[in-house]
Amino acid sequence: MNKKVVVISSSLRLGSNSEVLAQAFVQGAQAAGNIVEEISLKEKDLRFCTGCLACQSTARCWMQDDSAAINAKLKEAEVVVFATPVYFYAMSGQLKTLLDRTNPLFTQSCAFRDVYLLMSAAEEDPQLLQPVIHELEGWISCFEQAQLAGVVAGGGLSEPSAVSPDTKAYQEAYQMGLHC
Ligand SMILES: Cc1cc2nc3c(=O)[nH]c(=O)nc-3n(C[C@H](O)[C@H](O)[C@H](O)COP(=O)(O)O)c2cc1C
Structure with missing residues (x-):
């Protein structure tokens, strides 16, 4: 209750399923009285990390794009939620690009503790989405205080706008938000 929650959705397509899952989480988290921001x-404007590692001494990136503003919100959030379409059994390139650009946070004290992952995929079998969870766990392991608090594996969602409030994944995301 009254936690700062930041929900980042990474799909670029119209009628995005993972974005609807993100919105379900947002609604649940707001219903529980949290302060929620959806991005x-x-x-x-998000450029690829060049790997210069300058941010490890300066705590900022020399590239002037939207990552600094997103990082500032991530740093203050107590709960962080990432929503992604599954692309080739991995997270979207957009989300991976963002995670790489969070490297300026690596040396800083961040508030986020609970991290949630919301996925939409064509596959029905949640076991096949494990690689995406492992990917995010790699990022989480770089932030001592953080833990993976929950995952929604929205399978069988191929076409746009396949998710509705009747969908199991939607209800799971809403409940996760409610109890985050
Ligand atoms: C480039 C690409 C690769 C994909 N790879 C997979 C995949 O490996 N496994 C899977 O289950 N679905 C895969 N899909 C299907 C999407 O994950 C699915 O349509 C999902 O609902 C898209 O989420 P969105 O609506 O939020 O963009 C792929 C789709 C695209 C465009």
Whole structure:
């Protein structure tokens, strides 16, 4: 209750299923009285990390794009939620690009503890989505205080707008938000 929650959705397509899962989480988290901000990577200017590692001494990136503003919100959030379409059994390139650009946070004290992952995929079998969870766990392991608090594996969602409030994944995301 009254936690700062940041929800980042990374799909760029119209009628995004993972974005609807993100919105379900947002509604649940708001219903529980939390302060929630939703960020979509649509139309964000986000460049690839060049790997210079300057941010490890300066705690900032020399590239002037939208990552600094997103990092500032991530740093203050107590709960962080990432929503992604599954692409080739991995997270979206957009989300991976963002995670790489969070490296300026690596040397800083961040508030986030609970991290949630919301996925949409064509596959029905949640076991096949394990690689995406492992990917995010790699990022989480770099932030001592953080833990993976929950995962929604929305399978069988191929076409746009396949998720509705009747969908199991939607209900799971809403409940996760409610109890985050
Ligand atoms: C480039 C690409 C690769 C994909 N790879 C997979 C995959 O490996 N496994 C899977 O289950 N679905 C895969 N899909 C299907 C999407 O994960 C699915 O349509 C999902 O609902 C898209 O989420 P979105 O609506 O939030 O963009 C792929 C789709 C695209 C465009």
